[in-house]
Amino acid sequence: MKTANTERIVRDFVKEQEEKVKLHQSLINESYWQMALQVQNEDSLLDYFSLLLQQHSIYQELQSCKEPLFNDFSDFEFLKKVRESGVLKDKLLLKQVDELWKLFLASQLGYNKIEEQRADILKQLFELNQRTQKAWRKNDSLWMYYQSNILNLHSGLKKLVLSSNDFATQMGYNNYFSLILEESKMNELSWTNMIASIDSITRSDYIVMKKESEKFLCDSLGLKRNVLTFKHYDLLFKQCRWPINWHKSISVDELKNQTNKLFLSYGLDLKHYVDKSNIYLAKNDSVGRSIVLNCDNFYDIRCCYASYNTELDKVLFMTELGEVAASAIIDESVPYFLRGPNHVVESVMRNLWGNLPYISADARRVLHLNKPEFQIAFSTDHSWYLYRLRYLLVIAQMEHEVLDNPDQNFTKLYWSLVEKYMLIKVPERLQDDYWVNDRNLMLMDGSVQYELMGAILAGHIWHTMTNEEDEKLIELLWYSASDIDMYNKIEALTKETINPAFIKGLYTEEG
Numbered sequence: 287m288k289t290a291n292t293e294r295i296v297r298d299f300v301k302e303q304e305e306k307v308k309l310h311q312s313l314i315n316e317s318y319w320q321m322a323l324q325v326q327n328e329d330s331l332l333d334y335f336s337l338l339l340q341q342h343s344i345y346q347e348l349q350s351c352k353e354p355l356f357n358d359f360s361d362f363e364f365l366k367k368v369r370e371s372g373v374l375k376d377k378l379l380l381k382q383v384d385e386l387w388k389l390f391l392a393s394q395l396g397y398n399k400i401e402e403q404r405a406d407i408l409k410q411l412f413e414l415n416q417r418t419q420k421a422w423r424k425n426d427s428l429w430m431y432y433q434s435n436i437l438n439l440h441s442g443l444k445k446l447v448l449s450s451n452d453f454a455t456q457m458g459y460n461n462y463f464s465l466i467l468e469e470s471k472m473n474e475l476s477w478t479n480m481i482a483s484i485d486s487i488t489r490s491d492y493i494v495m496k497k498e499s500e501k502f503l504c505d506s507l508g509l510k511r512n513v514l515t516f517k518h519y520d521l522l523f524k525q526c527r528w529p530i531n532w533h534k535s536i537s538v539d540e541l542k543n544q545t546n547k548l549f550l551s552y553g554l555d556l557k558h559y560v561d562k563s564n565i566y567l568a569k570n571d572s573v574g575r576s577i578v579l580n581c582d583n584f585y586d587i588r589c590c591y592a593s594y595n596t597e598l599d600k601v602l603f604m605t606e607l608g609e610v611a612a613s614a615i616i617d618e619s620v621p622y623f624l625r626g627p628n629h630v631v632e633s634v635m636r637n638l639w640g641n642l643p644y645i646s647a648d649a650r651r652v653l654h655l656n657k658p659e660f661q662i663a664f665s666t667d668h669s670w671y672l673y674r675l676r677y678l679l680v681i682a683q684m685e686h687e688v689l690d691n692p693d694q695n696f697t698k699l700y701w702s703l704v705e706k707y708m709l710i711k712v713p714e715r716l717q718d719d720y721w722v723n724d725r726n727l728m729l730m731d732g733s734v735q736y737e738l739m740g741a742i743l744a745g746h747i748w749h750t751m752t753n754e755e756d757e758k759l760i761e762l763l764w765y766s767a768s769d770i771d772m773y774n775k776i777e778a779l780t781k782e783t784i785n786p787a788f789i790k791g792l793y794t795e796e797g
Contacts, residue, residue, distance in 0.1 A: 292373045299364065300382050304622045306355050356393035365390060378621065385623045388457070395456050403446045404729050410439055411722060436719050439728075440696060446730055447692040463689040466732030470630055470739055471772050477686075480738060483786035485679055485707065491790070492676050495666050496709060499523070502662045516710045517720065522662070523673040529658035532597040538565050541595065545604045548642070548652045549611075552751070556611050563607070565593050600653050601643050608639035629733065630772070633740020638748060641792045644668040645748075668793040675741060675789070679707040681727050681734045689730065697721065743776065745789035750780040 356362075365387040374380045414435045450462035459465045467477055496519070500511055503518050542560050549556045593599045612635040642649035644658055645667055658667075666672050680703045687699060700721040705711045721727060726734045777783055 289373050289375055292368070292371075293376055293379060296368055296374065296379060296383060299361075300379070300386065300621075300623065303355070303361075303386060307622075310355065356390045358390075362387070362390040362394070378624075382621050382623050389623075391457060392453075395453055397453060400446065400449050400453060403442065403449060404731070407439065407442045407446060407728050408725070410435060410442060411728060414439070436722070439719075439722050443688075443696065443728060443730070444692050447689055450730060451689060451692070461689055462730070463686055463732075466735055469732065470736050472735075472739065477735070480742065480786070481679060481682060484675060484738060484742070484789065487787055487789060488672060488675055491666060491793075492672055493709065495664055495669055495672060498664050499662065515716065516704055516708065516712055519673075519708070519710060520677075523670050526660045526662070526664075526673075527670040528598060529660060531656055531659040532601070534597050536595055536597060536600070538593070538595060541565070541593065541600055541603055544653050545600060545607060548604060548649055549608070551648070551652055554611065556607060559607060559610055559614065563603075565603075597653075597655055600655070601640065604642075604653075605636060605640040608635040611635070629736035630739050630743065633736045634744045634747065635740075637737075637741045637744035637792060641668060641671060641744075644671070645792060645795055647795070666793055667795040672793040675738075675793075676707050678734055678738055678741075680704055681724055682738055683707070684721070684727060685730060685732070685734060741792065742784065742786050742789055745786070745792050746776070746780065746782070746784050748791050749785075749788040750782055 365383055368374065368383055369380075369387055374383065447462070454460075454462040454465045457465060459468070464474075467473055472480070499519060499522055500514065503509065503514055503522060504511055507518075509518075542563070542565070546557050546560045593603070609632050612632050643653060643655055647657075649655075650657065660669065662669075680700070683703050683706075684696075684700055687694070688696060697717055697719055701712050701717040726737075773784060
């Protein structure tokens with residue numbers, strides 16, 4: 287069969303599958319959107335999570351509607367034959383065939399069961415946190431409940447890892463971590479080099495910052511250095527995410543206008559998305575958050591944003607809007623079955639736009655923000671971001687090692703990695719299950735790996751943007767999702783080799 291005729295037949299097949307999926311996908315997205323909108327009527331974080339848990343069964347039911355679409359064995363055999371024939375010359379069409387084949391294979395291998403296990407883990411964790419918020423160590427019944435459910439979480443995570451690895455093996459990978467690496471266009475060597483590079487580049491800056499934080503904690507709390515725990519540092523740096531002088535009230539129009547001006551100054555006209563965003567006032571401090579949704583997976587991007595209308599909200603709104611824009615441009619520029627979230631590109635947007643007000647005087651000028659002031663004066667301009675990078679190394683390494691060996695002691699592994707990357711040694715008697723509160727770690731879905739790669743690329747883009755044309759950012763977003771070799775494409779667009787050293791620019795004020 288000639289290539290041209292085969293490609294015509296395959297395109298028709300892909301189009302037919304696309305039409306079948308659209309209706310189910312729109313129902314799923316609409317259900318999720320309605321769930322999010324209902325949240326703004328809730329008065330507490332407990333009610334918020336309870337609502338999500340109640341709606342979860344509806345969402346799962348709609349999600350399962352997609353599964354029958356990919357269960358036709360004759361269609362699966364057709365895709366398999368096309369993939370193995372080598373007839374297709376159109377690389378983008380071949381990539382669509384590969385994605386469709388994976389959907390059919392994943393459906394046959396029961397991937398939905400892995401998602402159900404993740405949902406169960408989140409539900410267990412939520413219920414555990416709700417019942418043991420206060421004085422649980424001094425309450426015998428709560429302590430027994432905590433101990434029992436921690437064991438259940440350990441067991442649930444191990445089952446998730448085993449299921450994920452089994453699924454990945456049947457898909458043709460060594461384990462689930464190998465699948466994660468392929469999705470982020472990395473391999474074992476490039477991942478190892480990424481972890482080592484970020485560690486090496488940020489270590490000396492982190493050591494200085496850690497010493498500054500030690501002095502502050504000891505002076506303010508009246509404690510000796512050897513008494514400080516990891517949680518002291520963790521809570522301190524999380525507070526440093528929000529500048530104390532960014533609480534001035536602003537109007538919704540001001541929030542939108544200034545955010546739009548900032549994007550426009552970098553060559554991105556996002557007024558279309560700003561105007562379509564739905565901004566409402568949060569009722570109290572327990573519900574403040576932002577939610578971003580791609581409602582129909584085509585061009586109707588909506589941003590549902592909870593705001594107190596302060597200058598801090600501009601930073602949050604800008605970050606979420608940048609991620610929405612990335613999704614929109616990807617959706618508008620690639621075929622339907624390649625329009626799923628490009629995790630690395632979206633991570634680039636989070637790392638870039640979320641940091642600009644901290645590291646760019648020009649960005650602050652457009653947003654009418656003062657230079658951030660924190661509870662403690664660090665030599666690092668964006669201390670929380672540097673701390674977060676180091677902690678992501680802990681989570682990324684742990685995800686790799688747990689997926690590689692699910693029979694080891696997770697808690698012991700976690701604290702050994704805290705010592706390695708955070709440079710904080712915790713006595714064995716104090717090594718508790720603090721790690722279960724990290725959502726990325728408990729889901730084992732690779733999101734932390736995408737976040738680290740996104741940070742490296744964000745540093746690269748920020749470095750090239752300050753030296754060459756800003757429009758390269760648009761080109762990055764437009765092409766990288768559909769390109770067969772994303773990283774080579776980025777290097778070609780920016781005319782520089784991707785260099786992890788540029789990541790320092792994301793926590794240091796520009797010149």
